[in-house]
Amino acid sequence: MEDESTETRNQARIKILELANMISVPMSLNAVVRLGVPDAIWQSGSNSPLSASQILTRLLPSSSAADPDNLQRLLRMLTSYGVFSEHLDCCSGDRKYSLTDVGKTLVTDADGLSYATYVLQHHQDELMRAWPLVHEAVVDPTTEPFVKANGEPAYDYYGKKPEMNGLMQKAMSGVSVPFMKAILDGYDGFEGVKRLVDVGGSAGDCLRMILHKFPNVQEGINFDLPEVVARAPRIPGVKHVGGDMFKSIPKADAIFMKSATETLFLVSGSGLRLCSYAPGNEAHFSVLALVDFPVLCSQSEALLVNDLKNFSADLLPF
Numbered sequence: 001m002e003d004e005s006t007e008t009r010n011q012a013r014i015k016i017l018e019l020a021n022m023i024s025v026p027m028s029l030n031a032v033v034r035l036g037v038p039d040a041i042w043q044s045g046s047n048s049p050l051s052a053s054q055i056l057t058r059l060l061p062s063s064s065a066a067d068p069d070n071l072q073r074l075l076r077m078l079t080s081y082g083v084f085s086e087h088l089d090c091c092s093g094d095r096k097y098s099l100t101d102v103g104k105t106l107v108t109d110a111d112g113l114s115y116a117t118y119v120l121q122h123h124q125d126e127l128m129r130a131w132p133l134v135h136e137a138v139v140d141p142t143t144e145p146f147v148k149a150n151g152e153p154a155y156d157y158y159g160k161k162p163e164m165n166g167l168m169q170k171a172m173s174g175v176s177v178p179f180m181k182a183i184l185d186g187y188d189g190f191e192g193v194k195r196l197v198d199v200g201g202s203a204g205d206c207l208r209m210i211l212h213k214f215p216n217v218q219e220g221i222n223f224d225l226p227e228v229v230a231r232a233p234r235i236p237g238v239k240h241v242g243g244d245m246f247k248s249i250p251k252a253d254a255i256f257m258k259s260a261t262e263t264l265f266l267v268s269g270s271g272l273r274l275c276s277y278a279p280g281n282e283a284h285f286s287v288l289a290l291v292d293f294p295v296l297c298s299q300s301e302a303l304l305v306n307d308l309k310n311f312s313a314d315l316l317p318f
């Protein structure tokens with residue numbers, strides 16, 4: 001056995017303890033979002049450093065029971081992960097907190113969107129029940145952890161629960177609108193496309209933004225599960241079509257997929273080509289745009305980046 005007192009062994013023990021307690025990080029994040037802390041600090045852009053007590057005064061003005069010490073523990077935890085900045089008042093010793101650039105992604109914008117809903121969506125009870133079963137996906141990969149925990153696949157389950165469906169759509173809008181702004185700033189691959197289908201398009205935000213930037217796209221088809229498109233808002237130039245992408249996909253000149261790609265595509269040649277779904281339609285799709293989180297790293301390389309290393313969203317229990 002190695003010498004337990006070496007610096008390397010000490011560092012390894014510290015690291016594994018940190019990993020073992022890592023759940024405190026997303027749970028703290030979820031807690032501050034549920035409490036509404038980012039919006040309370042932001043207050044129309046002031047982002048002035050506030051103590052935990054001052055934040056609570058804004059959040060729960062009439063509560064005498066609310067505990068600033070516990071809130072401060074959450075704030076300090078998330079400060080160490082770059083969500084807040086801590087400011088120490090040298091006279092009073094008070095600690096105050098403002099939002100970092102990371103924290104600002106949680107602030108509700110003029111359209112009512114932010115990444116906060118994505119945080120909430122990823123910590124719903126149903127998903128949380130599935131996480132402790134992830135090891136079973138190794139032992140028996142035939143049933144997803146989500147199914148084991150909740151009795152049916154995630155999207156079937158969401159489809160029956162309007163509030164979860166709504167949360168999912170809002171979460172995706174909050175993530176996808178700023179994401180698409182970044183993509184469309186530097187991507188011209190939709191030129192020449194007249195009819196475009198977004199597979200798994202949720203509320204249709206991506207198509208709306210693509211059509212706005214590329215008037216040559218005369219018809220956008222937002223294709224998603226029937227329960228999802230039933231809630232989608234009317235968007236000029238966009239037709240919402242309900243269906244199952246594993247059965248068929250509406251015909252178009254090009255298809256677009258974002259964050260819905262797990263099993264559908266494989267990388268081939270210089271682009272990403274439709275693999276085995278859309279039965280009967282394979283030859284029809286000549287242009288493909290497939291985007292996922294790593295695109296943010298480099299827009300010019302976007303459509304070939306496929307390295308999810310160290311990216312936690314690559315692992316979900318469904």
Ligand SMILES: C[S@@+](CC[C@H](N)C(=O)[O-])C[C@H]1O[C@@H](n2cnc3c(N)ncnc32)[C@H](O)[C@@H]1O
Pocket residue numbers: 155172173176199200201202203206223224225228243244245246257258259260
């Ligand atoms: C993570 S969301 C991505 C939404 C959107 N593309 C975006 O990036 O904002 C995945 C989407 O795929 C849809 N989806 C899942 N299974 C599907 C299926 N079998 N057929 C059609 N759409 C499906 C979901 O309803 C959901 O809207």
